[in-house]
Amino acid sequence: MAKKNNSHSTPTIGVDLGGTKILAAVVDAGGNVVATAKRATRAEAGPEGVIERIIKTVEDALASVKMAKEQVAAIGIGVPGPVDAGRGVALSVTNMPGWVNVPVAEMLRKWQDIPVALTNDVRAACMGELMMGAGRGLHHFVSVFVGTGIGGGIVINGQIYEGARGSAGEIGHMITMADGAYAEGGGIRGGIEAIASRSAIERDLRAGLAAGRKSILPQLMAKKDGALTSSVLAGAVEKGDALTIEVLQRAAHYLGLHAASLINAFDPQALIYGGGVIEALGEWMLGPIRETALQHVINRARLDEVKIVAASLGDRAGVVGAALLARGALQKEVTK
């Protein structure tokens, strides 16, 4: 069993496991980031190898503020895929080989025998925004993270809503264009992820390039080893690249319709947008999303109370949320 450390001043660790990078942070009881460290994921190393790299990253973060692992009260970790939070098992992880039913909590407790809270990366980020970011003080909101995929979190009465099987908030798979584009990587046909995620945007841009459209993209991508990252998108928009602007405006239109669906179904106080695409393009994307969304809201009363805003923690939302979830789990243990 995990040892219990009930000092509230002890920090917790938050980890955000991504397909390309691992981010770890030491977070104090007030939700403030004390230290961070980062490392490439090297997913090809498999679960054992990746867990080792996670531990090294956590140790780097601790070392940077001269802390020993014995001073850590709990670890929270968000992974990009569905989890069994009760058993601390990652059921599957998007785009990472070998990640099927990986007992993440058990593996991390070999490093240090403290409570481990395992969650989905997007839910961790939603928790971060709820407690420390753009969702602070709100009771009802939906977070929408537009990155490689599209994920989200639903906050109802000030708490993240988990649903009957723990998978509420899979809003990237709300079908926005029936019979529309197939999703890459296991998503749902016609779901907003298949239409407007960074992957979908990249698919559409590459199709444009393959069709012979002139674009500055190949030139910008060459500087990133051929990768079409969110910052490449932002660079192309800045240069007035017609193909990029066209594809992104289309994505914003559908994100706006999806936003309207969220507002009509949930009637939230706010939609909070984060993820690489939004971080890189900001209001340039949010403006059209907001305009399209509000045109399609059925309840026109007090429409000015419905906010469509950017997340405020950036890529720290995940580590902050994971660390706070770990603290929550710890407090539950203490009160047992």
Next chain:
Amino acid sequence: MAKKNNSHSTPTIGVDLGGTKILAAVVDAGGNVVATAKRATRAEAGPEGVIERIIKTVEDALASVKMAKEQVAAIGIGVPGPVDAGRGVALSVTNMPGWVNVPVAEMLRKWQDIPVALTNDVRAACMGELMMGAGRGLHHFVSVFVGTGIGGGIVINGQIYEGARGSAGEIGHMITMADGAYAEGGGIRGGIEAIASRSAIERDLRAGLAAGRKSILPQLMAKKDGALTSSVLAGAVEKGDALTIEVLQRAAHYLGLHAASLINAFDPQALIYGGGVIEALGEWMLGPIRETALQHVINRARLDEVKIVAASLGDRAGVVGAALLARGALQKEVTK
């Protein structure tokens, strides 16, 4: 002020105001229907005239079990449109002339000075199914009513979720076919109501007839003064009418995709389908809806736990729910 009658054995009245008919019921403390009465709405009479007809219908129901209005503890009424529940005002009512900011509660209290709970008709029906119907014992479900429009109710942790502005559950306006059909009667373009409601089905069938498709529909409609009711649809399906089957199968397909969006976003224990179209066609519609929905659910774990079922109270759901809401409001007053 309303008099308070805190005897729990006293019945409450539930009223379901529809565009074509008024249904009233006397409902006991256990949620059982003791008596009902029904009357044409005659919307052309305007709010004053319709309220008079509501009162007559309530009196008919009471008279049928030899009860006096003094024995009634409270009235609940569901109207087809948004309401300000706190003030008891119907903000607007679909397809009923003159219904703008109508003080329904105040008008009904002139008949008998007792508490009046005003709500939306669909939310009343959701409450009925939650307490006495297919939702009994469930903690998380979404009800979907497919009639002239498409409305719904979201139940979270055993309670109807109202949202920030009181309009959560407008699931008929989740955009399922981006840039798709425009909605009649003020709905949202491409929303499931614009694609698969009885109105949308009727639009598509009339377009088919206008295009010269052979169909038994005109013959069946002639028996209903030309109206294309849900029972006409069921009759045409029974006769194997190709046009009707084609249009309804298309509606079921899109309802299935919409159902998948609901499951992906909310992760409910069940979706509960009611409304005229579902009541008339039952499993013939629900089967394809279920099949399409489950194919498009992202979380495949414990998929057999996600139920797609018919509502069980039929057109009594609204009156039962309204009467129970009235009882709830009464108990709040008593405990003040």
